[in-house]
Amino acid sequence: AQSVTQLGSHVSVSEGALVLLRCNYSSSVPPYLFWYVQYPNQGLQLLLKYTTGATLVKGINGFEAEFKKSETSFHLTKPSAHMSDAAEYFCAVRADSNYQLIWGAGTKLIIKP
Amino acid sequence: KAGVTQTPRYLIKTRGQQVTLSCSPISGHRSVSWYQQTPGQGLQFLFEYFSETQRNKGNFPGRFSGRQFSNSRSEMNVSTLELGDSALYLCASSPTIGANYEQYFGPGTRLTVT
Numbered sequence: 249a250q251s252v253t254q255l256g257s258h259v260s261v262s263e264g265a266l267v268l269l270r271c272n273y274s275s276s277v278p279p280y281l282f283w284y285v286q287y288p289n290q291g292l293q294l295l296l297k298y299t300t301g302a303t304l305v306k307g308i309n310g311f312e313a314e315f316k317k318s319e320t321s322f323h324l325t326k327p328s329a330h331m332s333d334a335a336e337y338f339c340a341v342r343a344d345s346n347y348q349l350i351w352g353a354g355t356k357l358i359i360k361p
Numbered sequence: 362k363a364g365v366t367q368t369p370r371y372l373i374k375t376r377g378q379q380v381t382l383s384c385s386p387i388s389g390h391r392s393v394s395w396y397q398q399t400p401g402q403g404l405q406f407l408f409e410y411f412s413e414t415q416r417n418k419g420n421f422p423g424r425f426s427g428r429q430f431s432n433s434r435s436e437m438n439v440s441t442l443e444l445g446d447s448a449l450y451l452c453a454s455s456p457t458i459g460a461n462y463e464q465y466f467g468p469g470t471r472l473t474v475t
Contacts, residue, residue, distance in 0.1 A: 284466075292466040294463050294465070348406045351403055351404040
């Protein structure tokens with residue numbers, strides 16, 4: 249069965265520091281992978297997605313993620329954290345049986361001033 | 362384009378009652394999916410509708426049901442509410458079904474069951 253694992257339910261970084269949120273997936277077929285962000289009391293907003301082609305994917309708000317098939321990873325990075333990045337981030341893989349999203353448990357990003 | 366809208370945003374119900382939540386997708390989108398989000402279980406897929414037909418269903422009891430209208434608007438209904446049904450219910454729309462299309466989410470309906 250397909251699954252998504254996000255390492256660390258909470259990640260704390262200083263403003264201006266590198267942001268690294270980890271996501272590992274399991275899939276028997278080439279995956280479609282997504283990162284979404286959720287701000288308090290709001291729905292989910294797509295940050296970026298990987299379908300095929302270039303393994304380094306750039307998204308909104310300065311985020312990017314790299315698909316590494318050999319490591320079954322799709323980690324999210326941002327070179328310099330901003331206070332407005334504080335939110336919960338979800339990694340998801342598209343299920344190959346019904347195309348629905350299978351979600352990781354989420355990582356809360358905390359930005360220290 | 363207007364985004365996905367969900368009504369109501371907040372709802373308080375009593376155990377045993379039933380509730381109907383509404384979702385209006387982005388104009389032109391024909392696929393609507395519903396998710397339940399709770400602190401304990403995270404995000405879980407409820408069902409997907411496309412062209413007024415339920416295409417996929419998650420592992421939820423029959424108390425959870427839904428439908429889609431000809432204008433792609435969707436409703437979900439939960440009957441005989443239980444305390445554990447307290448959650449944020451998210452609706453997402455997509456232009457069509459298929460693996461390549463991202464889903465656009467509404468703000469959610471926060472349901473509290475007392």
